[in-house]
Amino acid sequence: MGAWEFYITTLLVYFAIDVLSAYSLNLQFGFGGIINLSYIIFQAIGAYVAASVSLGPDTGANAFQTYLFGASLPFPLPLILATLAGAVLALVIGSFGLRRMRKDYQAAVLLIVSLIAWQVVSSDTHLFNGSNGVTGVGRPLGTTLPLSSLGYQWIYVVWTLVICAVVYLLVRWLSVSPWGRALRAMRDQEDAAISLGINVTALRLQVFVIGGAIAGLSGGLLVEYIGAWSPGAWGYAETFVILTAMFVGGNRNYKGVVLGTLLVPILFLELPRFLPPFGYPGLIDSLEWVVIGLMWMASLLIRPQGIIPEKRNLVYAGNFDGVLRGRSMSKLSLRRTQKAEAK
Amino acid sequence: MIESEKLADAPVERTASDGDGRVVLSARDVVVRYGGVVAVDGVSFDVKAGEAVGLIGPNGAGKSTMLASLGGQAKAAGGSILLDGRDVTKLSAYRRARLGLLRTFQSTSEFGDMTTFENLVTAGNGFKGASLTSVVFHRKENSRSDREIAGRAWEMLERFDMTHVANAYAKELSGGQRRLVEIMRCLMTSPKLLLLDEPMVGVAPHLVEKLVGDLCAIRDEGISIIIVEHALEVVRALSNRVVVMSFGKKIADAPYDEIVNNREVQDAYLG
Ligand SMILES: Nc1ncnc2c1ncn2[C@@H]1O[C@H](COP(=O)(O)OP(=O)(O)OP(=O)(O)O)[C@@H](O)[C@H]1O
Numbered sequence A: 001m002g003a004w005e006f007y008i009t010t011l012l013v014y015f016a017i018d019v020l021s022a023y024s025l026n027l028q029f030g031f032g033g034i035i036n037l038s039y040i041i042f043q044a045i046g047a048y049v050a051a052s053v054s055l056g057p058d059t060g061a062n063a064f065q066t067y068l069f070g071a072s073l074p075f076p077l078p079l080i081l082a083t084l085a086g087a088v089l090a091l092v093i094g095s096f097g098l099r100r101m102r103k104d105y106q107a108a109v110l111l112i113v114s115l116i117a118w119q120v121v122s123s124d125t126h127l128f129n130g131s132n133g134v135t136g137v138g139r140p141l142g143t144t145l146p147l148s149s150l151g152y153q154w155i156y157v158v159w160t161l162v163i164c165a166v167v168y169l170l171v172r173w174l175s176v177s178p179w180g181r182a183l184r185a186m187r188d189q190e191d192a193a194i195s196l197g198i199n200v201t202a203l204r205l206q207v208f209v210i211g212g213a214i215a216g217l218s219g220g221l222l223v224e225y226i227g228a229w230s231p232g233a234w235g236y237a238e239t240f241v242i243l244t245a246m247f248v249g250g251n252r253n254y255k256g257v258v259l260g261t262l263l264v265p266i267l268f269l270e271l272p273r274f275l276p277p278f279g280y281p282g283l284i285d286s287l288e289w290v291v292i293g294l295m296w297m298a299s300l301l302i303r304p305q306g307i308i309p310e311k312r313n314l315v316y317a318g319n320f321d322g323v324l325r326g327r328s329m330s331k332l333s334l335r336r337t338q339k340a341e342a343k
Numbered sequence B: 001m002i003e004s005e006k007l008a009d010a011p012v013e014r015t016a017s018d019g020d021g022r023v024v025l026s027a028r029d030v031v032v033r034y035g036g037v038v039a040v041d042g043v044s045f046d047v048k049a050g051e052a053v054g055l056i057g058p059n060g061a062g063k064s065t066m067l068a069s070l071g072g073q074a075k076a077a078g079g080s081i082l083l084d085g086r087d088v089t090k091l092s093a094y095r096r097a098r099l100g101l102l103r104t105f106q107s108t109s110e111f112g113d114m115t116t117f118e119n120l121v122t123a124g125n126g127f128k129g130a131s132l133t134s135v136v137f138h139r140k141e142n143s144r145s146d147r148e149i150a151g152r153a154w155e156m157l158e159r160f161d162m163t164h165v166a167n168a169y170a171k172e173l174s175g176g177q178r179r180l181v182e183i184m185r186c187l188m189t190s191p192k193l194l195l196l197d198e199p200m201v202g203v204a205p206h207l208v209e210k211l212v213g214d215l216c217a218i219r220d221e222g223i224s225i226i227i228v229e230h231a232l233e234v235v236r237a238l239s240n241r242v243v244v245m246s247f248g249k250k251i252a253d254a255p256y257d258e259i260v261n262n263r264e265v266q267d268a269y270l271g
């Protein structure tokens, strides 16, 4: 029983963290039209920063590890710094990677950035301990909370889900705001958006930075949970898992991306654990990537809007909440408005 | 914020015109090149407050390119553009828009995955709405002005018999309806100068009349208009003055009646 509970709670934590990633990508792509193929490096920097500032001084326990400055900041500072790190990295990369150019070139630039970052961090042991990565990151409040390890698991589940809820409220509020509409206008017709006085360069950078901050936060949460982080965890292909989740579930719709996250990185990627092993070692892993690619293609061909499509913001004479607040109208108030309209 | 938003906060002066003859826009020897092609070749003209100018000429004459150089979409290789006496030649397109220079495009430019209503509200919000600082720090005032803008957007739809497609995505609209969305979008802002590139293409005849009426009303409010249009009856109804272009050059600049009797214009354009 204990093992199962441990497994389920772990999945729930991963789910919450992947949902954060999906929110971030959805804001950037679904609303801003930016195909961020370098997503994973923003999560990675969050993880590295949170790890570096909480590892503490070198005790000799992990002999092969270089310690950055021996800081061991109290909760929640590492998470805040992780969030900031994601934002700052996004600002730096966005200011050259988001120049006005064709969308496909932009995507290519971001993918290349992701590959370079991975190579550099893997090879340079002084940065974040190279390909071995960092280990021994303590869990936040792990010594203060007098709980069994299973109890702690559940606390972490609740904690990540709470953060998910808060981030959801934030991104939703932003996307129904005039700023969010300007974002969609830029996505649909950049020239027309500019000709309404919208500074699309700034807008793109803003949404990229906000997405980067959420990514950094997700990385911090992840490393504090698993206690270790290395290049093995953030290959460029990880970005594609989240993107696939977003496309399958329904980009531009927050419920859709949550559903996609449940289907792709959780249900689908966990499935092989329950299959009898077959083929040579590593075959199942490789097949997973093949199927991820197929899923992405299939969803674009069969149902490009995703399982749950974008919600239409409906308005009626005198009732504009659909557009101004993204609020759908109840059947009752709908009937009332229509009656009033008919008069 | 990332980009200076001082312009956003500066109140924009809008003087109601009483035909005071104040020059709003002045193009001086504007040259635009596409590689080897000189699309606009030293064109100059002035537009006064509340004046509507027709810009006509055969296909490929450089009319759209001229508008693009005024709007900032195309870079002028020579000459200068003054808006209210201020040199805006080096100013990017969005900054010119903030100064009150609004435009439509020859190919429709609706926000396709937004509803008709959202298209109008987005225009009404304008660049202030796109400002993150304003969204975060002025929530109360914004929610009030959002309601006011939404109300205006609905009235606009009523005015053009478009309430039945308020909730349609703009990409689902017909060609003529998309044109209307573009023009309504411009009307939602309060421009100083409107650049319209063939706004009547695909619009139903009875709506053309209505649109011309509306544009006349706008003009009489003191907003200047430059309209590129092949339908000469529209130009005649709206503009007191017509500029004719051919092969990138300005070949005439006179009242409509003179233009139609002008030999050179007839040769180049009217046939
Ligand atoms: N993006 C571009 N690249 C290269 N050449 C261009 C470009 N846009 C326009 N041109 C050229 O510039 C010249 C003027 O084109 P423009 O579109 O301004 O004409 P127009 O007067 O608007 O014509 P129409 O009435 O057909 O719209 C044409 O010779 C055209 O081929």
Ligand SMILES: [Mg+2]
Binding pocket: B063, B064, B065, B106, B197
């Ligand atoms: Mg043209």
